[in-house]
Amino acid sequence: MFFVDTIEIEGLGNRHYLAGGARAAVAVDPPRDIDQVIAAAARRGVRITHVVETHIHNDYVTGGLELARVTGAAYLVPAAAQVSFARVPVSDGDVIEVDQELSVRALATPGHTPHHTAYVLEDGGTPVAAFTGGSLLIGTVGRPDLVEPRLTENLARAQHASAHRLAAELPDDTSVLPTHGFGSFCSSGQAEGDASTIGREKTVNAAFAQDVDSFVADLLAGLEDVPAYYAHMGPANSAGPDPVDLTSPRRADAEEIAARLAAGEWVVDLRNRVAFAQGHVAGSFNFEADGKIATYLAWMIPWGKPVTLLAETPQQLAEAQRELVRVGIDRPAAAATGGPSDWLRPGDAPAAFRRAVFAGLAAELSAGKVPVVLDVRRDSERAGGYIEGSVHIPVHALHQRIDEVPAGEVWVHCAGGMRAGIAASLLDAAGRDVVAIDDGFDQAADAGLAIRSAA
Structure with a gap:
């Protein structure tokens, strides 16, 4: 018997997986806040023996290196990926034994990146699921334009070929388990449905409905702006991300908040947009904690500019911190909780619109x-x-x-x-x-x- 647990990061539109048997498990494309993966393994009573990356990610900072270090797992990364840390290089056809009768087989699926690799979960030698990362998604494929503009058309053609390779080599009832496609801008389109199989993708995915030239033309015509922070994710992942620090930021009083605004720093109010409109610190920006804060704040803030977070509660602040470390905004310069009356200096009136x-x-x-x-x-x-x-x-x-x-x-x-x-x-x-x-x-x-x- 095997299991596959899904760890969903709704804000970034990604899914991460833990798959295993009775004693051991493999983590696939883990998020940077690895405590979620460790907790999932603890609930199953299994040891994480392998951590695998389908590719060097462009939309989030991986937790793979740290998860492997903490658990003692082997860290598997596609052999062609250029990285600055020790890892187990994975090549097409490699088979990794996870547990009794349970293994994953590496299958080269270039397109989203040149080195992209899918992992086929096999139970007793029978394929049961494919961790397709950013190659074959649910109803679409991963973007081919995140690596190098001169490579985009060739990678788009590779996406088409990779989708067809997956379909040719895997049974129709094989589950398709992508990392991207649930709101991530790494996807070339929105996921069509919540779950899929190889057989279903053959009937709904444009990669199978079109010849390669038509597919590439439509794919490239539909690509939208790339979030600005993506430029920083690949290098961070190639270098090897630092461990996460989720301890509480230093608390700022009203005077410090005003001083940081005066210095041109970003002060971000995490409350909902209704509360913000009714009253806020003049000059602050509103990125709702319940919205896609990581995507839009990381996209819009000048990279490296200090940010101070204003939250209603310590819990809201902690959740926002967790979202932001996933995209490399590691430590807020300062933070405060409460409301405008706590954040404004005596005599200052709240702004409203x-x-x-x-x-x-x-x-x-x-x-x-x-x-x-x-x-x-x-x-x-x-x-x-x-x-x-x-x-x-x-x-x-x-x-x-x-x-x-x-x-x-x-x-x-x-x-x-x-x-x-x-x-x-x-x-x-x-x-x-x-x-x-x-x-x-x-x-x-x-x-x-x-x-x-x-x-």
Whole structure:
């Protein structure tokens, strides 16, 4: 008998796995906060004997090196990956014995990276699952453009070939267990469903529905902006990440918070966007702890700039720290808990801005007012329809392009409200008169707003 446990990191849209038998287990693409993996092994009563990486990751800092060190496990990394630490190099066809009758077989699947390797879990020699990392995902494939622009087309072609190799060598009932594809920007598209098999992928995945030239053309045409912090993840993983330090940051009082803002540092308020709009420290930015804080904060903050975190509770602060270390933001410069009354100096008033829905914007326009309508969605979202006359700056680019927002009152929207909240906080900190639209974009047309198609 074998087991496969999934460790899901929703904020980054990734899954990590622990697979094993009665006594031993292998960890696949572990997250940086390895305590989750160790706890999963303890619940199973097994020893982690092997840690494997499908590739050098571009979207998060791996915990593989530290997990192997702590557990004494062998650390398996594709042989062609250039790394600066000792590891067991893995080549196509290598078989790693995990437990009695249970093994993993390395299968070269280049495309997401040149050295990408999938691992086939075999029970008594029969394939039962494939840990496909960033190659074959659920309904899509991993991006081929994260390594080197000159390699992108060749890697896209390799993705097509790798998908077909998996389909040719594995039974249809083999489970497909990717690392990416559940919201990760390492995926070339969103996962179609929550679970899959090789047989299902043959019927739903474009890699099998199209010839290689059509597949590559569509894949490359659909690629969107790469999160800026990705440039730092590969080098960190190749060098060997440091152990995680999740101890509480140094606490900052109101005077220090003000001083850090005055110095141009980032002060990030983790509360929900409703509370932030109602009152916050002027100049602070709002990245909700319950949103994709790791992705968007790491994408937007100038890399290496000190960040101070403001949280409602110690638990909210601790959870945010855990999210951020996964993308290499290791130690906040300082932190504080409570609310604006705890974070403001005596005599300082909290800042605030309005919130609205699309019907409110329609009412403004009907009354003859002409506010700036700022759309902070991604290019692909805007291509599906946009409000006539709106200005488009994706949220991840707004901090650097804020001077492009026309003068006047700004009504900012995204697809649901979270990114509009981030954008509104940036505009508010820049001294702009802003209204955050906290509404689903599908309500815009129902409110009577004119929607235009990019086509």
